[in-house]
Amino acid sequence: xxxxxxxxxxxxxxxxxxxxxxxxxxxxxxxxxxxxxxxxxxxxxxxxxxxxxxxxxxxxxxxxxxxxxxxxxxxxxxxxxxxxxxxxxxxxxxxxxxxxxxxxxxxxxxxxxxxxxxxxxxxxxxxxxxxxxxxxxxxxxxxxxxxxxxxxxxxxxxxxxxxxxxxxxxxxxxxxxxxxxxxxxxxxxxxxxxxxxxxxxxxxxxxxxxxxxxxxxxxxxxxxxxxxxxxxxxxxxxxxxxxxxxxxxxxxxxxxxxxxxxxxxxxxxxxxxxxxxxxxxxxxxxxxxxxxxxxxxxxxxxxxxxxxxxxxxxxxxxxxxxxxxxxxxxxxxxxxxxxxxxxxxxxxxxxxxxxxxxxxxxxxxxxxxxxxxxxxxxxxxxxxxxxxxxxxxxxxxxxxxxxxxxxxxxxxxxxxxxxxxxxxxxxxxxxxxxxxxxxxxxxxxxxxxxxxxxxxxxxxxxxxxxxxxxxxxxxxxxxxxxxxxxxxxxxxxxxxxxxxxxxxxxxxxxxxxxxxxxxxxxxxxxxxxxxxxxxxxxxxxxxxxxxxxxxxxxxxxxxxxxxxxxxxxxxxxxxxxxxxxxxxxxxxxxxxxxxxxxxxxxxxxxxxxxxxxxxxxxxxxxxxxxxxxxxxxxxxxxxxxxxxxxx
Ligand SMILES: [Cu+2]
Numbered sequence: 001x002x003x004x005x006x007x008x009x010x011x012x013x014x015x016x017x018x019x020x021x022x023x024x025x026x027x028x029x030x031x032x033x034x035x036x037x038x039x040x041x042x043x044x045x046x047x048x049x050x051x052x053x054x055x056x057x058x059x060x061x062x063x064x065x066x067x068x069x070x071x072x073x074x075x076x077x078x079x080x081x082x083x084x085x086x087x088x089x090x091x092x093x094x095x096x097x098x099x100x101x102x103x104x105x106x107x108x109x110x111x112x113x114x115x116x117x118x119x120x121x122x123x124x125x126x127x128x129x130x131x132x133x134x135x136x137x138x139x140x141x142x143x144x145x146x147x148x149x150x151x152x153x154x155x156x157x158x159x160x161x162x163x164x165x166x167x168x169x170x171x172x173x174x175x176x177x178x179x180x181x182x183x184x185x186x187x188x189x190x191x192x193x194x195x196x197x198x199x200x201x202x203x204x205x206x207x208x209x210x211x212x213x214x215x216x217x218x219x220x221x222x223x224x225x226x227x228x229x230x231x232x233x234x235x236x237x238x239x240x241x242x243x244x245x246x247x248x249x250x251x252x253x254x255x256x257x258x259x260x261x262x263x264x265x266x267x268x269x270x271x272x273x274x275x276x277x278x279x280x281x282x283x284x285x286x287x288x289x290x291x292x293x294x295x296x297x298x299x300x301x302x303x304x305x306x307x308x309x310x311x312x313x314x315x316x317x318x319x320x321x322x323x324x325x326x327x328x329x330x331x332x333x334x335x336x337x338x339x340x341x342x343x344x345x346x347x348x349x350x351x352x353x354x355x356x357x358x359x360x361x362x363x364x365x366x367x368x369x370x371x372x373x374x375x376x377x378x379x380x381x382x383x384x385x386x387x388x389x390x391x392x393x394x395x396x397x398x399x400x401x402x403x404x405x406x407x408x409x410x411x412x413x414x415x416x417x418x419x420x421x422x423x424x425x426x427x428x429x430x431x432x433x434x435x436x437x438x439x440x441x442x443x444x445x446x447x448x449x450x451x452x453x454x455x456x457x458x459x460x461x462x463x464x465x466x467x468x469x470x471x472x473x474x475x476x477x478x479x480x481x482x483x484x485x486x487x488x489x490x491x492x493x494x495x496x497x498x499x500x501x502x503x504x505x506x507x508x509x510x511x512x513x514x515x516x517x518x519x520x521x522x523x524x525x526x527x528x529x530x531x532x533x534x535x536x537x538x539x540x541x542x543x544x545x546x547x548x549x550x551x552x553x554x555x556x557x558x559x560x561x562x563x564x565x566x567x568x569x570x571x572x573x574x575x576x577x578x579x580x581x582x583x584x585x586x587x588x589x590x591x592x593x594x595x596x597x598x599x600x601x602x603x604x605x606x607x608x609x610x611x612x613x614x615x616x617x618x619x620x621x622x623x624x625x626x627x628x629x630x631x632x633x634x635x636x637x638x639x640x641x642x643x644x645x646x647x
Contacts, residue, residue, distance in 0.1 A: 024067035026246045029258045032066045032266065034276025038378065041183065041211060041272070042078060045085035052084060052092050058119045058166075058180065059099040060242060065218065065275050068255070071242040072179040072217055073100075073116065073166075079273030080213035080294065081164070081182025085202065088159065088186060092151040096121050102143035116174045117143045122167035122469075123184060124335060125318045125551040127157055127404075130470050130572040137167040137469070137575055138438040154569070156402040159188040160318030161290040161337045163213075169435065169589075173296045173581040177216040178242065179273065181294035185211075186318070188399065197314075197395040200288040200341060209288050210279055211272070214332075214354075214377060216295040218259075218270045267375040269295060269354070277378050282385040286343045286392040288314070293332035296581040298354075299463060299554060302377065303329040305351040308344055309380060312394045315339040319405060319472055319549040320398040329355075333465035333554035335579035341394050342380070350380040404568035405549055408450060408474050416564070417449035424457040424464040424555060424578060424588070434587025438573050441593035447571050448597065452476070452564045457555040464588070467552045467579040473565040475544045475553065552579050567594050 024030040046052035061077045062069050075081025086092050100117035120139045128135050133150045141147045166172060166180035187202050200208040244255040259266050271277055281287055293300050304311065312324045316338055330338045344350060353376045420443045423431050431442060445451060453473070457464050544553060555561065577589030 026069060026244065026255050027249045029068070029248065029255065029264070031264070032068075032275050034066065034274070034278075035379065036274060036277050038210070038212075038277040038279050039272050039274060041080055041213075042076070042082040043085055044082055045187075046087060046090045046092075047085075048087060050090055052086050052090060054082070054084060054093070055095040055097060056081060056121070056182075057097040057099050063179070063217075063273060065270065065273070068244075070218075070244055073119075073175050073242070074179050075182055078182075079179040079215065079217055079270070080211075080292075081180070083183040083185060083211060084164070085185045085187055086153055088153060088157040088189070089155040090153045092149075092153060092184075094121060094149040094151070094164075095146055096141060096149060097146040098141045098143055100143040116171045116178075118168050118171065119166050119175065119180070120147070120168055121149060121164055123151060123162065123164050124467075125160075125162040125337070125472070126151070126184065126186075127154060127470065127472070127568070127570075128152065129570045130574050131570075135469070136573075138573070140168060153186070156404075157186055158319050158402060158405065159186045159192075159399065160315050160320065161185060161292065161339055162318045163292050163294065163337065165294065170585050173585050176294070176581055177296040179215060179217040181213060181215060181292070183211055183213065183290065183292065185290065192399045194395050194397050196286075196393045197398065199392070200286050200395070208286070209290060212289060212291045212378070213273075213294045214269055214271050214292065214300060215273070216269060216298065217273065218266070218268060218275070269298065269300075269375060269377065271377050276376055278381050279378060280381045280383060281342070281344055282383050282389075283344065283347055284385070284389060284391040286341050286394060289340050289342055290337065291330070291332065291340065292337045293334055295334050297334060297583075299334070299465070300332045300354045301329055302332065302352060302354050304342075304380065305353045305355075305376075306348075308346045308348070309350050309382075310343050310345075310394075312341040312343075313338065314341055314395065314398060316544070316548055317472060317551045319401065321548060322398070324395055324398060331554065333463070333552055333579060334581065335465060335467050335552040336550070336554075343392065343394065344380060344382040347382050347384045350382060352377045352380060401549070404566045405472060405474070406566075407547065408564040408566070409476055409547055411450065411564075415450050416452045418443075418445040418451050420445075420451065420453045420592070422453060422455045422466060422576060422590075424455075424459065424466070426459055428578075428583050428586040428588040430576070430578070430588055430590050433590075435577070435584070435589040435591075438591055440591065441573065442590045443592040445567060445592070445594060446597055446599070447567050447569065447594050449567050450564060451567055452562060454560065454562055455553070455555055456560040462580075463554050463556045463559075464583065465552050465554045465579040467577055468565075469575045470570050470594075471565045471568060471574075472549045472551045473553075473563040474549050475546055476562040476564050477546065478559070478561050570594065571596055 044052060044054045056075045057077075058073060058075060059077070060071050061074045063072045063074065063079055064070075072079060084092065084094075096119070098117070098119050100119070102117065118140050120137060120141050121135075122137045123135050126135065128151045130136055132139065133148060135149075135151065139147060162184040164182050164184055166175040168175065185202070188197070190198055190204060193201060199205055202209055244259065246255045248254065248258060258264055267275060279287075291302065311327050311330070313321055313327050313330065314324055315321060317336060324341065327340070330340060332338060355374055421431070425432055428434065455466055544550060553561070553563070571594045573591050573593055575589060575591055577584040580588070
């Protein structure tokens with residue numbers, strides 16, 4: 001009855017206006033206004049019972065932004081999907097149901113787009129087994145099928161912000177960008193938290209937590225012009241119903257055309273599926289923001305535009321930092337999360353925005369990338385409150401790390417059991433080849449050992465965020481890299497080419513540049529590419545402070561770094577890939593194999609793998625390594641002493 005009265009009242013108000021206000025809808029667009037209260041994802045919690053058992057259903061569902069209704073692939077009809085709250089030691093059972101129809105299933109040859117109707121699940125950043133029925137990302141769940149995942153969360157799992165997302169090779173950009181992400185929050189143990197941290201955290205003060213899932217899920221299909229990568233083209237080919245092809249009443253094209261037209265000022269990213277939502281705080285109040293970059297290719301540089309609010313970093317990628325520190329900006333590549341405590345000193349509206357890096361700072365990315373993702377995310381609406389309350393306190397201490405995330409910076413060299421090189425190169429290659437399949441591991445090492453990996457990005461323009469499944473890694477150093485700036489590829493006129501770690505252009509350009517390369521290399525040996533030398537990055541937010549733990553790290557153009565981790569507890573096939581999802585879809589990933597103590601690793605602990613990444617050597621072909629094959633050494637080639645150690 002009450003609802004009826006309100007509706008009547010509203011109708012009277014609308015009809016009572018002297019001139020009819022235009023109704024905005026899918027055929028009659030008007031500027032978006034945003035400003036709605038931030039939507040809170042549905043939550044499912046184990047509540048200390050030791051078990052969370054949920055069903056997530058993937059389907060194409062209507063999603064409303066202001067007046068616009070779009071169709072997106074969702075978990076249980078929501079963007080983001082439901083938040084799953086668990087505790088260390090819990091079992092997490094997820095039945096993933098694929099409710100998509102089968103009428104447009106295709107799988108392209110090679111590394112092109114595949115059907116957006118196949119799905120699966122990855123627990124990003126969670127320290128769980130990569131084997132079935134756990135976090136095996138090579139499981140494929142077709143339309144009309146389902147799969148019962150079981151995850152055993154270890155007793156000593158870190159408490160923090162993690163997420164789940166779709167992870168099918170070939171369509172992850174399309175589907176994750178569309179909305180197939182959701183939070184997993186491993187809740188803190190009240191007894192290990194300081195009172196200040198507990199005051200802004202579940203389980204006792206959940207009302208102080210704010211979950212922000214920033215996603216590409218608005219215009220994600222429209223900006224790609226690459227004929228292979230264009231998901232707009234893919235959608236056309238598939239007749240995919242998530243397109244917005246309603247003709248406009250003005251007769252000037254479709255809703256899709258309107259969204260794509262820059263003149264209409266439609267921002268690209270949504271936060272919790274909303275455009276420019278609002279979060280309310282009071283003056284002096286501290287809230288804990290759990291921020292996820294659930295977008296597919298965008299590096300976010302999140303700051304509060306106006307003076308008057310403070311941000312204090314608590315954790316990165318679900319791992320607490322040693323001590324909270326103030327920041328004016330947090331830089332999140334796709335896949336990264338950060339926990340920040342936020343406090344504002346004045347009432348009014350403040351803008352959380354994603355801005356570019358320091359002026360002309362080439363550390364993070366090229367201008368092209370910076371400009372593209374420069375937009376407001378949400379409004380912090382700060383209300384007055386009685387002065388008697390005063391300022392709430394930021395936490396000053398944080399829970400300790402589990403033993404397998406102990407500090408590896410000062411260990412003796414002899415403790416390092418294996419080294420590996422990951423090279424991001426042009427043409428979406430890792431270690432100079434495309435991802436093959438789950439059976440072709442490119443490095444093999446023993447569980448429980450300490451690994452030191454050297455990461456290099458030989459591309460001059462594109463950053464590539466490295467993501468390693470199962471284990472977080474510690475940032476040990478940033479390394480010198482004298483860059484080969486200036487050379488244009490003579491054939492395709494781009495700056496994509498292979499260089500060695502000394503900056504020499506390689507004669508042999510491998511798979512995609514098999515030409516005689518005699519153009520000038522234009523090396524300037526005295527020039528060091530800005531920022532790629534070994535120092536703490538405390539003052540440069542684009543860099544991760546040395547010693548921090550991440551599961552995803554942005555490797556800037558021509559950047560290189562050293563990481564370490566303990567290959568704790570889990571054996572099996574683990575995926576290493578670029579978390580720009582359109583890159584991994586095209587092959588920018590590889591698998592490694594973690595084996596039991598006692599199993600042979602065939603000398604792989606010192607192999608660099610690949611076609612000697614970081615070198616110009618091409619005399620030895622990449623060994624065709626298949627799990628279980630006896631000839632890991634590639635038919636007798638010596639891979640023993642060619643790794644490039646970047647200290
Ligand atoms: Cu990439």
